[in-house]
Structure formats: C-alpha cells, structure tokens
Amino acid sequence: MKGLLREIIVPVFLALIVIQYVIQAFQIPSGSMEDSLKTGDFLLGLKFTYGSPVPFSNKKFPGYTLPEAGDVIIFRYPGEPEYPEGNPGRYTHLFNALMFGNLYWDHEPLQGQPHLVHFPDGPKDYIKRCVAVSGDTVAVHHGRLSVNGKQQEYLPGKGKYTAYYRTKSPRDERGQFVVPSVGDTLYVDSLSLEMAWWLRSLIAQENPDESVELDLTLLKDGEEANNHVFEEFKIPLENDRRLLIDEVYRRNNMILQHVTQGDTISAPVPFTFIRELTRMAYLPLIDPNTPSGFTRKVSYVGFDGSLLQDLEGNVNLLNAPEVVAVDTAAADSAVVAPSADSATVAAPAETKPKFEIRRKLTLGGKPLDYYVVKTPQFFMMGDNRDNSLDSRYWGVVSLRNIKAKAFVIYFSFENDDGSFALTNPFTWWRLPLKIRWSRLGKIIHLID
Template sequence: MDTLSNDNWQKRLFRKIGRFLNILPADFQAKEKKTSAAGEALRVSKDMLTALGMALIFIQFVIQAFKIPTGSMENSLLVGDFLLGLKYIYGSPVPFSYEKLPGLREPRKNDVVIFKYPGDPNYPNNDEQRYVRLVNTIVFGVLFWDKEVHAIVVHRPKDFIKRCVAVSGDTLQVTDKELFVNGISVPLAKKGLHGDPRTIPYEYDPRDFFGPYRLPVKGEVLHFEQMGLREFFWTRSLVYQENPKAKLDAVLKVYVGDSLYNVFAQKGALYVKYSSWDWHAMEYRLRGLAAEHPGASLRMERHLYLDGKEITEYKLKYNCFFMMGDNRDNSLDSRYWGYVSRKFVNAKAFIIYFSWDSFEPILTAIRFSRIGKLIF
C-alpha cells in the first residue's frame, strides 16, 4: 500500500516537472492533452450549471424584475421604467407552494410595494373545470394542462405596484380627494399628482370620497352579516387571497319587501366571481331599486361558500394593507378592489435599472437620467 502511494506520488511529481520543463514523452503529452481537454469541458459545464443555479436562486429568493405598464404611479415611476424589487425584505417565496420564508420586516406605510393583484382567478380565465394544475415553477409561474386543446398553459397572475398608505389596525378615509389615516391628513408622495381637476361624487365613483374604513388585523373574526356591500366584497377578496387553492363562491340575494327580487340574475341571486369592483355597480343599482319601490323594505342576504361549505364568519390569518397609486386620479387601487393580504405581497421596489420612453425616437428613447434611481 505504501509502495503504491509512493509510486503515485512519484508519477504526479514527474508529470509536474515534465510540464514545467516541457520534456514529457510525446505519447504521454498526447494522453495528457486529451485528459485536460475533457477536464476543461467538464469544468466549463460545471461553471455554467453553477452560474445558472445561482441565477435561479437569486431570482427566486432575492430580486423581482418589474416593468411599469401604466401611469398609476406617475410621476414617482413612469411608464417604461424597469425596476428591481427586493423579495427578501418581506419574505422570499418558497418554491412550489404559496408560502413565504420569514422576511426582515413587514410592509410599512409609504413603502412602494410589488404585489399580486388580489382579483386574479386561481385558474386561467377563471375556468376551473377546463384546466388541471400541474406545477408552480420558479421562473415561468403556474403550469396548467388545458383539457380542451390538450396543451400546457403558463399562467402568471398579474403583479401590481402601488404605495402602501395604511396597514392593519389603521382607519382610512378619503374626503374630497384628500387621504386621512387615523384622522391625520396624509400628503401625496413628493412626485405624486392629481391629474384630474374634477371631484367626482361617491354615487358615481369611489375615487374621491369613501370611508372611514378600519383595516382588520391578523386574528380578528370578521362577521359577514354586519358588513355593507363593499366590506363584504373586500372580505371575500381576503378569504380568496388567504386560501388560493380553495374554491370560493359568493352569493347575493336581494329582497324587496318579502319577495326575492330579480335584480342581478335569474331568481334574484348573483354568483360573484373574482370581479375587481362590482360592489360599486351593485350599490348604484340598489339605490335605483330603492327609488323604484319607495316605502318598501330593501334587504340583502350575503352568502360565502368555502370549498362548498357556507361560512358566516372568518378569522383572518394575515395582516392586510391598503395600496394607492401616486397618480391618485388615474389609479385602479384599493379604493376599488380592497385590501391586499400579507400573503400576496411580493417585494419592495428598490431601484430603476432601465427606462424607455416608447413615444420618443429610438435614439432618444432611453431615459438615462432615471437609470440607477432608488425608489422611495
């Protein structure tokens, strides 16, 4: 054993000295060249796989790339800005699940947050019967099998970016476009704007007037029979966000006097499916219904079914947040579709790494002055 070890040691020493002096025999050099070529290919392959693995880990746990598609955050963020969000601040997602790792902190008021849109359906086109869920991939999103056309469908729910203006436990109100949180006026972000000089009455749009509303906190029990139409819709959204794998149905029934009224659908019942802000259209219709039947009592029943079982109350599992765009008059945000669950928060916006103005000529389209700007 010792002799074999000594022989191997001597051979290795001979090869090293031979390479240094370039005096190895020709056949030995050829064998060495073949071995080194194979080793180099193996090394390059390992380096490439390592780099790819590190990139995937980085994408999954550290950053999220995002492009600003609309003007809802102007002038803080512009259409065509490309930015990076930091996932680990609020908790990186666990692959192949809906869970998250512990984060450094919770979202705070004034944070610019990237989150999953709370109105998105769990299945493409909200058609659960048509699709079979295959897997939640790291890069591409959720893969589904389309049984009708026999194909794999990639479905990635939309991401939104807004500013967090209130957190669980806060009371929020908008009066004549002015935002109040816990009774204190909250000014617009430094570069935020009101682009519409009009003030719209609440009956037509909840943009400029609504509230006050208190954001529920984790562990709080929410009772549906005590809620108005808007709160019921917002709570339904929270239940959906906290139970993305569950089947959720909401049914509304309207009675005029003692009769079930055909106001929304046949037999007077409306099955609600992941609409963003149907509650406001329904409120408007109910006011018209009351005017059509003066003196008659108007009553609405609200029913929520979770995996086929009716629930009359719900205990909140996560805190929630109220998100608004800095362009207050041109932003589809929590004023319409309600609270964002902690479970749907993805990342904290961090830095603009590129910016492109598609309305400018190619040579001047890049906004160099915006590249590298930190997002506050």
C-alpha cells in the same frame, strides 16, 4: 464536461436561485405611480425583505420586516384569479414562465381541449405605495386621503393630483374603513355588500387553494325574485362601472352621447347579470370553447365592488315610500288636486313590496357567517392619485400577495411616440436617445 458545468450550468442555477428568492424584476406599465415612477422604468425589488416564497407551495419564508406606510411594494393583483377560473381543485400550477406568464395543468379539460393551460398575462403583478397598515382607519374625501383621522397633505415621492372636478367615485370618495388586523372577526351580515366583496377578496388571498364565492339572492316580500329586472337601474358614469355600462348599452342597443363622467344614467338591468358577475368574480376574456392547439389560453378581467354600492342604492330606491298630495281642506276624504289656498301633507301610497338582498359567502363550498383574519393587511394607493386603480376600488392586500419591496431603477426607457421598434433595425439608432440616463441607479425610497 467540467468546463460546461462551471461556465453554464452553475451560473444558470445560481441565477434561478437569485430570481426565486432574492430579487424581482418589474417594468412600470402605466402612469399610476407618476411622477415617482414613470412608464418605461425597469426596477428591481427585494423579495427577502417581506419573505421569499417557499418552493412548490403557497407559503413564504419569514421576512425580516413587515411593509410600512410609505413603502413602494410589488404585489400580486387581487382582482384576478390565482388559478384559472378561480378553481384550484381543477387546475395545478406547473411553473411561472416569467415574461411568458404561467402554465397550469387542467385535470378536467373540455372535450377536444388540451390539459396544458397558458395564462400569458397573469396573474398580474402591480406596484403601488402602501399608505396604511392593519389597524389604521382610512378614508378618502374629495380625493384626499385621511389616515387615523388626519388628512395627508403631503403626497409621497413625486406624486400628483390631476383631476379638475370631483365625483362620487372611489377615486374621490371612500367611506371610513379600518384595515383588518390579524385575529379580527368580520361578520358577513354586518357588512355592506361592497365590504362583503372586499372580504371575499381578503379570504381568497389568504386561502389560495380553496374556492371562494359570494352568492347574492334578491328577495321580494321574503320570496326569491332573482329574475327581477330593475327597469330604471341608476348607474353613475365612472371608469370602475365600465363593465356594467358596456353591458347595459349592448343589451339595450343604446348609444352613449351628451354625457360626461359623474353623470347618472338609467336603464333596465336584470338582477341575474349582477348576481352572476358577483359569483364569478373574474370574467373570462377568452371563450373556453375556442379551438386550441397544444395549449389553451386564458385571460380574465375582474370587476370592482363599487358596482355593489349601486345595487344596494337601487334596492333602496325600490323600497323608498311614495307620497301623494292630500287636500286637508276638502270636506270628504277623496284625494283631489291641491288648490292654491289649501294645505297639503304627504301621505303614504299603497303598500309597496319590500326588496332585500341575502348574501352567502362560501369557502371551499362551506358557508361562512364570519371570518377570522390570518395575516396582516395593507391599503395601497398610486402616487398619481387621480389615475390609479388601487385599494380604493378592490380592497386590501394580504401579506401573502406581497412579493417584493421596490428597490432600484436599473433601466429607464421612454418610447411614448413608438419611434423605436426592436423589430425595425432602421430605428435602432434612436435607442440611446430614448434612455432616461438620469434615472438609472435611482434608489426608489429616496425619490422625493
């Protein structure tokens, strides 16, 4: 018995302690950090640098430093719910099953559904580089980052640009924005819709045990008009608009053709669709009514606040005054077609209805007029600047969501062609040829 305790139980216990408080293993799943970090790199991050998690709570032990610009950081992606459906009142987090995702207890399962809920692919962890901290002013123009008014000419690590043309997407254009600091008061009505969406995300990160919703109402001449359909809703063809574009083409049985990224399309879009998308924040990828067995699986996709830029822009188009040509040389006041030798002026057409959007942000069901920031915030970007889903799209990352500082590459494996398969013994001989031996043991902050 003593031998079993010494040889198995004690090492396993110590390993769990290390995993919980000291290190985090992470695999690079995409090319957003190339060429600093490559798809197939396996690395270790140090949890205690920024603060290890307190067991069975949403709190963290103090770290010995805060993230700084230039740090490569592993953090929980803010574009997914921490609890299924973003509902901490209904679900209790049981434990993190590491590579198998997270398990939750559903206190109010649907009829015939189990209490045990499995979130196999989330909440996801991301890895990006911190480029700005609380108090910094950030802007992006033609894809180039500026911090505190100074354009950042040098890409850190082995970063790169790949785009040969620029559009108005958040990848290329992001208006000036101050990263919030502890104690800052942010007023909901003073923000654009997209910034209100970013605030919703910030609040959700800082208050993981409370539900946070952004509810929009469309007003027409002061009266509620949520059933309004934008007959020609203009949408720029950008990757971050994919949810809306797919829905538009599905609803209208349209086929996308002869268009390229950066073009603008017009199509009917009901306000109710955008309103519901904004309120839900996370779209379920698995129907909760799908029959399940011992556990019920959930999976989600978030949407980017840039869609709300489009909503504001289309409301402004509805409110734009129409003009007609008036022949000032005519003897009477009748409107006639202007002749070649007569002057014309623009005159307003009939009074148009005025559209506006009212927003209501709630925390735990209680409406907020303003919010006071509790924790430091950080702006993240991928080193592969033109192929990275990052803070340009979904806003700042709260200190509470930050999990570890990326430290060292302990393994690196290239298998883009899929010629090695663990399930196929006849391909195992290729394994030594797939390992990137020169990357093993690289200290991440020394990669340049």
